Amino acid sequence: MxxxxxxxxxxxxxxxxxxxxxxxxxxxxxxxxxxxxxxxxxxxxxxxxxxxxxxxxxxxxxxxxxxxxxxxxxxxIDETQISLDIVNIGTTVKVKDLEFDEIVEYTIVGSAEADPYDAKISNESPVGQGLLGNKVGDVVDIQVPDGTIQYEILEIKR
CATH class of the missing domain: 1.10.287.180 (Transcription elongation factor, GreA/GreB, N-terminal domain)
Structure with a gap:
């Protein structure tokens, strides 16, 4: 193993x-x-x-x-090797919650350093998994325990 x-x-x-x-x-x-x-x-x-x-x-x-x-x-994670074309581990993503018309930013990190109070979410969490691989302009539906969240990706940065 x-x-x-x-x-x-x-x-x-x-x-x-x-x-x-x-x-x-x-x-x-x-x-x-x-x-x-x-x-x-x-x-x-x-x-x-x-x-x-x-x-x-x-x-x-x-x-x-x-x-x-x-x-x-x-x-x-070598931050210089991270593409800003898609959401990836090590990127910060600005999203708009389409239901509540709120804009939030998350940094996608590995599970060992996830800290929701600091807006660092795990790549293994439902929201982290749902955002990974998407690009600016994409609208994604993410299944969470309370239902479905719909986010529009506004910006991807380091």
Whole structure:
């Protein structure tokens, strides 16, 4: 079974690398210090500070392992090679919702860096999949859990 690659923009890679470094160099030491402090309180069988610190340590180590796996599988999108003729991963697309007459912009990214609050949608999401491969002027119907959205593609940029 081959591992599925994880698509990242250069900005997404930097964000993951920064989080990874912070967890390894700062958070790991903080949690180890809390464990050491809790051990000093004595009896570990009824030591809630120790239990909390050990749980936090497990969470930090799990996140570090997840980030390492992401970095190992990462394929960086070369933004200079992205065609602006069609919607692709790494492009920002301005669309008009034809039902509500609203204009919105989405950046299409790999699932690892999707952040709907920052208008970064995954290429694997219904809207991301529906926009991929279309060009300016196209009207696309996209199936979403609530029904169908109809977008007109107004602009594609980096």
């Amino acid at each position: 081959s591992e599925k690659e994880i698509l990242l923009t250069p900005q997404g890679l930097k964000k993951i690398e920064d989080e990874y470094e912070q967890l390894k160099t700062v958070r790991r030491k903080e949690v180890a210090g809390r464990i050491k402090e809790a051990i000093a309180f004595g009896d570990l069988s009824e030591n809630s500070e120790y239990d909390e610190a050990k749980n936090e340590q497990a969470q930090v180590e799990e996140r570090i392992a997840k980030l390492e796996m992401t970095l190992r599988k990462a394929r960086i």
